[in-house]
Amino acid sequence: MTPTFPADVTQVGLAVDVAAFAMHAGELRVLLVQRGELPHARDWALPGGLVRGGEELHEAALRVLHTETGVELEPRHLEQFHTFGEVGRDPRGRIVSVAHLAVLPHGTVEVSSGGHTLGAEWLSAHRPPPLAFDHRSILDRALTRLQLRLEYANLALEFLPDTFTLPELQGVHEAILDRPLDKRNFRKRLLAQGILTPSGERRVGVGRPAQLYRRAKSARAAAL
Amino acid sequence: MTPTFPADVTQVGLAVDVAAFAMHAGELRVLLVQRGELPHARDWALPGGLVRGGEELHEAALRVLHTETGVELEPRHLEQFHTFGEVGRDPRGRIVSVAHLAVLPHGTVEVSSGGHTLGAEWLSAHRPPPLAFDHRSILDRALTRLQLRLEYANLALEFLPDTFTLPELQGVHEAILDRPLDKRNFRKRLLAQGILTPSGERRVGVGRPAQLYRRAKSARAAAL
DNA sequence: ACAAAAGTGTTAAGTGTACACCCATGT
DNA sequence: ACATGGGTGTACACTTAACACTTTTGT
Known part of the structure; x- marks a missing residue:
């Protein structure tokens, strides 16, 4: 009361x-x-x-x-x-x-x-x-x-611009968790969630160009 | 600030x-x-x-x-x-x-x-x-x-007296989750956690008497 | 051709889930 | 003997973690 x-x-x-x-x-x-x-x-x-x-x-x-x-x-x-x-x-x-x-x-x-x-x-x-x-x-x-x-939520996406590469996204996760992650497992897991769609574009840099992704049109996850 | x-x-x-x-x-x-x-x-x-x-x-x-x-x-x-x-x-x-x-x-x-x-x-x-x-x-x-x-924590234990039976503990879980749980899986999971020790006593009731347990001397789990 | 970073599969271990029968007691 | 609730094991699906080489580009 x-x-x-x-x-x-x-x-x-x-x-x-x-x-x-x-x-x-x-x-x-x-x-x-x-x-x-x-x-x-x-x-x-x-x-x-x-x-x-x-x-x-x-x-x-x-x-x-x-x-x-x-x-x-x-x-x-x-x-x-x-x-x-x-x-x-x-x-x-x-x-x-x-x-x-x-x-x-x-x-x-x-x-x-x-x-x-x-x-x-x-x-x-x-x-x-x-x-x-x-x-x-x-x-x-x-x-x-x-x-x-x-x-739970996919808060890592909020740190990035609209389009981003998978290595960039992995970098955000690693920075937040303060530990390195396995590249293959990370990609597998993220892509399996189905929240990313390839934009078709690629980002050129020093090495091999990376595929650009954007977030799929879908809702956010549940609150705690 | x-x-x-x-x-x-x-x-x-x-x-x-x-x-x-x-x-x-x-x-x-x-x-x-x-x-x-x-x-x-x-x-x-x-x-x-x-x-x-x-x-x-x-x-x-x-x-x-x-x-x-x-x-x-x-x-x-x-x-x-x-x-x-x-x-x-x-x-x-x-x-x-x-x-x-x-x-x-x-x-x-x-x-x-x-x-x-x-x-x-x-x-x-x-x-x-x-x-x-x-x-x-x-x-x-x-x-x-x-x-x-x-x-995460084992909050269900806090609902019960010092000694309790596994069916009682399962009842607490079911009441909190508002759904039935599988008996065998529940017992397996709880006993595997190693937080319960049999007291040796048994509780007599209508059917077969149940083993009484108490919480093992060990710390609680982490906070959120 | 070399350097640099992106991309790609398989295997083994562990975890969660579904499922049915026997056991110990009181009446 | 029967009713009541306690106790037990196995198989399958899925998830997680470990691990190394090939591809694409720029210089």
């Missing part, structure tokens, strides 16, 4: 934090901001901020992403994955944060300092710098969820 | 709701309270309430469970699984609720009306009565999570 009104309790602040991922230089990167204020001034942190009164949680996530990093593009995937509410997690008071996982397509590189941060950068997701507050555990949990989503 | 202080925003209320499950009469039941106040007076709802300032989320979950249903016992399992924050979900204002999944052992039957509710009862989890607010979707999601946890 949800709340009694009016509240007989001290108020609790509600925030969102966003772990936004993208591929850069063949590596999985997470979008971090360098804090310009105490506490944790000059430390890296996930973009985040308080939720406004009439604002949906996912809207708040998009807003802080935009204002703190300048990222314009709609994420291809946005999903809350855990709520962090430990009493001592923020020295400024009782703040409960709904953590979100976002995936941005390759190409969304440009980030600009915004708000009261010193800057924003894409940094290694698996080997991040020290992070403010409890953001390291938020990031760790985001990575776990991202890895889980690779298998 | 977590919140800027002081907040330039309307405050948002933070609550917890609890979907507490137990077995009764061979059926999976969820603990519901009948609301005594508007809105949704006389409708069934999940136990829930506002989080207090210095209180951890799981503490709040235990508190509302206790005060609204009289359930004393510590749940064998307590886990947050999703945060429901849609703007219109509560007509009284902007309330964001962190939903929790709880498992109570068989035997925790007694519930008493508490607080401002008309009463509390264990009702069918798969075929619940109409629920207040968005509690039906919260319950549905709790069920999905519970089913998921059956495979």
Whole structure:
């Protein structure tokens, strides 16, 4: 039975934090901001901020992403994955944060300092710098969820442009799982899922040109 | 980057709701309270309430469970699984609720009306009565999570007393999954996991007595 | 012709699933 | 002896993982 009104309790602040991922230089990167204020001034942190009164949680996530990093593009995937509410997690008071996982397509590189941060950068997701507050555990949990989503949904496609080659797709999987995969097994498995259609085009590069694929017109997989 | 202080925003209320499950009469039941106040007076709802300032989320979950249903016992399992924050979900204002999944052992039957509710009862989890607010979707999601946890962790054991028979354990699985399971395959799978040890005792009943088992001394499985 | 990256099949092991009869006890 | 529920094994389909060479292109 949800709340009694009016509240007989001290108020609790509600925030969102966003772990936004993208591929850069063949590596999985997470979008971090360098804090310009105490506490944790000059430390890296996930973009985040308080939720406004009439604002949906996912809207708040998009807003802080935009204002703190300048990222314009709609994420291809946005999903809350855990709520962090430990009493001592923020020295400024009782703040409960709904953590979100976002995936941005390759190409969304440009980030600009915004708000009261010193800057924003894409940094290694698996080997991040020290992070403010409890953001390291938020990031760790985001990575776990991202890895889980690779298998169920086909989240890897969201990291790539409309057309892509199988080696590129395999690279995304390897970057997310942080381990190498067998080429033949990977191709077999992906093609068997029937979610890819060859575009007919090929991508020329250093070696043999690769077939380009795009995602077949079909629905996405189930949620958790 | 977590919140800027002081907040330039309307405050948002933070609550917890609890979907507490137990077995009764061979059926999976969820603990519901009948609301005594508007809105949704006389409708069934999940136990829930506002989080207090210095209180951890799981503490709040235990508190509302206790005060609204009289359930004393510590749940064998307590886990947050999703945060429901849609703007219109509560007509009284902007309330964001962190939903929790709880498992109570068989035997925790007694519930008493508490607080401002008309009463509390264990009702069918798969075929619940109409629920207040968005509690039906919260319950549905709790069920999905519970089913998921059956495979990964061995959450079914938490529904049973210290010693139990394999048919009893299978009954818990079937009640949670809401479908029958093959006896031989079930036993094979469970015994292969090596998490059960025969207690030597047997339970006499109508037919052939069943071997009693208890959980082996070993750790629990990983989180999601 | 060489370097570089794409592409291609087979085998073995393990896992999941379907399925039917005998056993131990109480009445 | 019969009713009731407990306990047992095997065969097939499918999935997963390991493994090395050939093909296509540019230089």
